[in-house]
């Protein structure tokens with residue numbers, strides 16, 4: 331996924347335990363291989379192109395840009411991190427998101443590998459004086475389980491929601507559920523050793539002041555080009571300089587219909603119950619997805635802390651705004667189901683701009 335909040339801060343201790351700097355864009359443009367602006371790269375120099383596909387518009391636009399740049403189709407693979415894991419939790423994410431990504435990959439005839447933290451968001455949140463759970467990584471050879479190194483890690487307790495906060499310790503979800511998972515997937519597959527890998531993500535400078543400072547091309551945190559494994563990994567953000575207009579235009583040119591959240595009126599595609607949701611989105615969930623706030627409210631009672639940074643219980647937050655008006659019953663029905671059955675692509679003349687385009691609904695502070 332690639333939304334505007336998923337990369338800004340990470341838990342310092344997590345980086346320490348991996349021996350890497352987990353900030354997404356931390357190098358100076360004066361360093362070798364670091365470019366503040368790199369709208370095009372020589373794609374032929376890479377053996378593998380790994381595209382982090384959230385199922386949102388910016389990662390789809392990144393795929394469109396790769397195709398427009400003539401990438402070798404056989405070198406591309408999509409990775410999707412399941413926020414809720416695969417152990418039964420449905421706390422945070424859209425029910426259809428995993429299957430949408432499957433159908434999207436099929437539509438472009440590309441391999442898709444899922445990866446997740448066992449237990450997902452809910453399992454991590456319920457950690458109580460225990461070690462982090464293993465990571466699950468799909469690979470061409472099958473599913474791999476990566477246990478934690480309990481000699482280096484310490485037991486920890488969360489028992490609260492990640493919070494919209496400047497504190498690196500409290501906003502833990504994107505690092506624990508996505509960034510860390512992706513990096514372990516890179517570090518633990520020997521097929522990348524001795525290879526040149528391009529790791530592609532869909533951030534855009536327009537999204538936040540923090541992203542405005544990102545480098546467009548730089549050695550990835552998992553780069554070991556000078557090490558024993560000789561693994562060369564570059565991080566590239568192909569749509570970093572794009573406007574939202576350019577993103578929608580890319581989807582239209584490639585005939586990718588707007589994903590469900592934008593058709594419902596959301597301005598971005600993230601977890602359904604993202605901690606950054608604004609009162610309008612919480613009101614919309616209460617109105618159109620009855621019962622969807624119950625689990626969150628129950629955890630608020632149990633933890634004695636709210637999911638919303640205002641410290642107002644989520645059901646009260648949801649009464650602070652009018653819900654979005656959703657007229658499209660077909661897409662509303664899809665939003666509730668795990669199997670994705672709507673078309674993924676269309677002919678360009680059947681393409682339409684979704685109601686959520688250019689809206690700030692669902693966005694937090696940038």
Ligand code: SF4
Pocket residue numbers: 333335336413422492503504507600601603604605606
């Ligand atoms: S809750 Fe929001 S910030 Fe956290 S992982 Fe989900 S989309 Fe990202």
